[in-house]
Amino acid sequence: MSVLAILIPALHLSRDPDDDLTEQRLLRRAQDDNAQFAPLYERYLPRIYAYCLRRTENHHEAEDLCSQVFVRVLKGLNTYNGGMVSAWLFRIAHNVVANHFRGKRKVIPIDHIQIADVGINHAFDDAEDKRILGELIRELPEAKRDLLALMLDGGLTSDEVGDVLGKSAGAIRVEFHRLVKQLRKRYIQVTGGLT
Amino acid sequence: MNDERRQADLLEKFMIQLRQNIHVEPPSELEDEMVEFARKLAKQSYLRRDARATLDNQIQARIWQKALQDSQLLQVNVDEENEMFLSPTMPKRKQYPLTLIAVAVALILFGVIAFVISNGQLPNDDNSIFIGANQGDTTPTPVLPTETTGLQIIPEGYVPIVMSLIELESGTQLTEGMLTIAYWNPMSAPRSGLVGEEGLLSAVGEYINRDLSAYSAVLGDYLAEVIPIPRATATITASATWTHTPTPNPTDSPLLTSTAIIVDATQRAEVTATPIGQTMMSTFTPTFSATFVPTSTPLAYEEVVVTVMDIPLGTQITEDMLALIFIEAGSVPEGALIGGNGMAQLIDQYAIQNLLPAMMMREETLPLYIGDADALASAINNLDPIDLTATADASALQATQEAQGTPIASSTLAPISIMPIGDSVPTGFAEIVVSTMDIPNGTRITSDMLTLVQWDVNTAPFGALVGGMGRALFDGRYANRDIPAFTAVLTVFADEASPLEITATAVAIEASTTSDIQIVNVTGAGDLQIEEAVIRNYGNTLDLSGWSLSDADGNIFTFPEGRLIFSNAALSIVSRDGQDSPIIIHWGVDSAIYESGETLTLRDADGNLISTYQVP
Numbered sequence: 001m002s003v004l005a006i007l008i009p010a011l012h013l014s015r016d017p018d019d020d021l022t023e024q025r026l027l028r029r030a031q032d033d034n035a036q037f038a039p040l041y042e043r044y045l046p047r048i049y050a051y052c053l054r055r056t057e058n059h060h061e062a063e064d065l066c067s068q069v070f071v072r073v074l075k076g077l078n079t080y081n082g083g084m085v086s087a088w089l090f091r092i093a094h095n096v097v098a099n100h101f102r103g104k105r106k107v108i109p110i111d112h113i114q115i116a117d118v119g120i121n122h123a124f125d126d127a128e129d130k131r132i133l134g135e136l137i138r139e140l141p142e143a144k145r146d147l148l149a150l151m152l153d154g155g156l157t158s159d160e161v162g163d164v165l166g167k168s169a170g171a172i173r174v175e176f177h178r179l180v181k182q183l184r185k186r187y188i189q190v191t192g193g194l195t
Numbered sequence: 196m197n198d199e200r201r202q203a204d205l206l207e208k209f210m211i212q213l214r215q216n217i218h219v220e221p222p223s224e225l226e227d228e229m230v231e232f233a234r235k236l237a238k239q240s241y242l243r244r245d246a247r248a249t250l251d252n253q254i255q256a257r258i259w260q261k262a263l264q265d266s267q268l269l270q271v272n273v274d275e276e277n278e279m280f281l282s283p284t285m286p287k288r289k290q291y292p293l294t295l296i297a298v299a300v301a302l303i304l305f306g307v308i309a310f311v312i313s314n315g316q317l318p319n320d321d322n323s324i325f326i327g328a329n330q331g332d333t334t335p336t337p338v339l340p341t342e343t344t345g346l347q348i349i350p351e352g353y354v355p356i357v358m359s360l361i362e363l364e365s366g367t368q369l370t371e372g373m374l375t376i377a378y379w380n381p382m383s384a385p386r387s388g389l390v391g392e393e394g395l396l397s398a399v400g401e402y403i404n405r406d407l408s409a410y411s412a413v414l415g416d417y418l419a420e421v422i423p424i425p426r427a428t429a430t431i432t433a434s435a436t437w438t439h440t441p442t443p444n445p446t447d448s449p450l451l452t453s454t455a456i457i458v459d460a461t462q463r464a465e466v467t468a469t470p471i472g473q474t475m476m477s478t479f480t481p482t483f484s485a486t487f488v489p490t491s492t493p494l495a496y497e498e499v500v501v502t503v504m505d506i507p508l509g510t511q512i513t514e515d516m517l518a519l520i521f522i523e524a525g526s527v528p529e530g531a532l533i534g535g536n537g538m539a540q541l542i543d544q545y546a547i548q549n550l551l552p553a554m555m556m557r558e559e560t561l562p563l564y565i566g567d568a569d570a571l572a573s574a575i576n577n578l579d580p581i582d583l584t585a586t587a588d589a590s591a592l593q594a595t596q597e598a599q600g601t602p603i604a605s606s607t608l609a610p611i612s613i614m615p616i617g618d619s620v621p622t623g624f625a626e627i628v629v630s631t632m633d634i635p636n637g638t639r640i641t642s643d644m645l646t647l648v649q650w651d652v653n654t655a656p657f658g659a660l661v662g663g664m665g666r667a668l669f670d671g672r673y674a675n676r677d678i679p680a681f682t683a684v685l686t687v688f689a690d691e692a693s694p695l696e697i698t699a700t701a702v703a704i705e706a707s708t709t710s711d712i713q714i715v716n717v718t719g720a721g722d723l724q725i726e727e728a729v730i731r732n733y734g735n736t737l738d739l740s741g742w743s744l745s746d747a748d749g750n751i752f753t754f755p756e757g758r759l760i761f762s763n764a765a766l767s768i769v770s771r772d773g774q775d776s777p778i779i780i781h782w783g784v785d786s787a788i789y790e791s792g793e794t795l796t797l798r799d800a801d802g803n804l805i806s807t808y809q810v811p
Contacts, residue, residue, distance in 0.1 A: 034263065045255055050241035063258060070262030133239050151207075153241040155214060158207055170200065177203035184232040194231050 023085035031077045040085065041070065047155050048093050054149035055097045057134070065100055069093045087163035090154055094146065094164055101142075136186050144179050151176055202226055206233060212725070213237035215767065216779060220724045712737065712760065714744075714797050714808035720789035727769040727779075728795060730806070732760040741800030744768055747793040752782045 023040060030037035048069055052062040072092050080088055137145060150161045151172075158172040165172070188194060205225040210233060212219040217238055221230045711734025719725035728744060739754040752768060758780065760766045765778065772783040782788065789795070789810050797806040 038259075041259060042255070045258065047242055049258075053241045063254060066258045067261040070258065074262060129235055130239050133236065151210070152236060152239075155240075155242050157211065170203075173203040173207050174200060177199065177206050180206060180229065180233060180236065183236070184229070187232065187235075194235070 020084060024082070027077070027080055027085050027088075031080070034074055034077070037074065037077070040089075044086070044089050045070075047153075048089065051090070051093055051149050051154035052097060054137070054153040055145065056100075057138075061100075065093075065096055068096045068100075072096060084160055084163055086156060087160045090150060090156060090160065091164045093154075094150070097146075132187065132190060133183070136183055136190065139186070140179075140183075147172070147175060148179060148183075202229070209233055210237060214240070214242075216769075216773070218773065711735070712797065713806045714795055715765070717789050717795065717808065717810045720791055720810050721787045723771050723784070723787040726771075726787055726789050727767045728789065728808070729765050729767050730760065730797060731765045736761045739766075742805075743798050745796050745798070746788055746790075748788075748790075750784070750788050754780070 023043075026036060026040050030040065045066065049062055049066050052065040052069070053059065056062050056065065069089075069092055072095075073089060076092070137148060140148065147161065147165075150156050150164060151158070156164070158169040158176065161167075161176075162169040162172045167175075184194075202225065205222045206229060209219075209221050209225055209230070213234060214237065217234065221233075712730060712732050714728060715731045716729040718727055718729075730744075737760050739758045739760055740756045742754045743751050744754075745751040767779045768782055769779055770782045770784055770788045773779075773781040775781055791810050793810050795808045795810065796804065797808075799805050
């Protein structure tokens, strides 16, 4: 199976009730045989990897955290007792990442952002956008970065994020909306406008 | 709904659409100022960019292997709770009795060696080391391990470094007594220190000769850096075997006469070590509790599979419909299905995994067959076995099963076909065990009472017994991993299968290949900008060249030449024009196609009906 074939279902993120049922069935089977977890692994690894990568900004750390996540998943298969598989997996990922940062979070001062060479109203390419947005995201408080990583990189819906973080989906949607507005405002401050 | 909530809802909807198509038009009510920034943000998703670019097969495999390996280790040890590690090679299943016996004995042995063996006394219950008694007439007696290997203590994560044990003058010929090995935190260990112990020599390949490593210490420059090693967690590597053969009492319940021990052991090992002189001391406070479950078969007995309920013809068999009873080997009726761990050589490796739940349930809730093997055998032998020639007509039995439906599970889909074991199973299908006749409660199962049908793995009932040797889900990488205890039964069945059934199998595979493709969703019907149909492939990657998707109004979309749909992937057919991608293809029409309530039809290149879907 090609990498593309593995990633394609992962990128197709709209929630499908059939998908939920299939995932739950697969997870139930994996409780008896770890190998049955493989399709879920293939489906979720890119999303969990992207989530870890956003949180760590480091491929090696992201890979290591992914291993830890799936260790806990395999170890805890029998603790799954229903509900959205995606939320269950990302709750574990969220906890692993939180543990990873416990006591080692670096505080990055806002003035650390390297934007000196960015001209006002400059037409940015994707790479520049990535760098600037990455810096702006790093400015965010821990909880907001986590929310962004779950929705943007983990590809979760507000329902799923609500399940992960123990909040209502509506609250998550509003929180995410405010977060994007805040980021947009900062982006315009830094770059002089949207291009 | 206030405006902020409304905007928040629209933003999420837009972000989800952007994941699939970065150029998608925004919802009309979404405030303009958010649209371009949301698009910009979506483009920077690591899921779109870096994860896709970085995660090649090798990395995926590496993460998986590490997770699998570590999870197996962690399932045996108790890392966070008591910080004690056991051999990572031990099997992972907690309920595997031999493992637990080995663990129990290893711990017992360690305690014995540490505290007791010096005065030649074994511990008793007063020492909190407990080997309990069986229910019934037997009392297991602890038997000393027959073999013990590899008992050692190594501070976890520390590096063994060769160090001088006494002050050495220049020119002194080194002898072993002058050197020792101390365990260093790897972060502070001297960089060029000689590394001792065989297991680590590969890391410093020039010291392959063990004697050389022991005698070539160059340590003077580093003595000043010696720091005390803090209290370290011990790694215990121990293995032992222990044999316990309980004596069953045939007048008791056979299910209660055989025992195994499950030990819940909590033990903490603490090691204090100093780098020079290597003073290592361990302290253990083992506490054990033991429970007994019937898992091993008494000698001279066999575990015979029986039903615990009436099972109508065509029923998909689940574990809770069956149980094991122990019958003296000489009394087992000919042809009886043998399960369990003890005597069934063909299936011993699968017995515990698959039949233990049934056994436990039986112990708790069912009346026992007490030494009544003859009566049971007589009853069983009086049953009329099904005529095997009838099952040779695969199509007839399939029709029967379809007509009768599937009594168990929520699935309403009929199984695809019947096939004997030994042939390959279409990817995405599983072989489910079903009954081929009405089987009264208490019946001893024989091979002719069961058969296999192929079910789409996504619709197969949960809890179904899965059989077959050929299941090749996910490119075959996991084939043979889920063979249950009933393989033995079905192998017999396969031997008896007629050529007619094999012919039927070939048809089944062909038929199931195309049914792997289904229309699974239609969204945005009536809105050209967002409407799309989604088809999903539950089978192997397939060429859709010449396939068509049509609606009730005669609109037909023909998939272009060379268009593939990947294994276990979805493909969206978007009505409006746009740039195609591996997961999206555009119909390119000027007005919306789909209407609520109409039926979409997917046909293959030959015009065969593959899937239909009613637009919600």
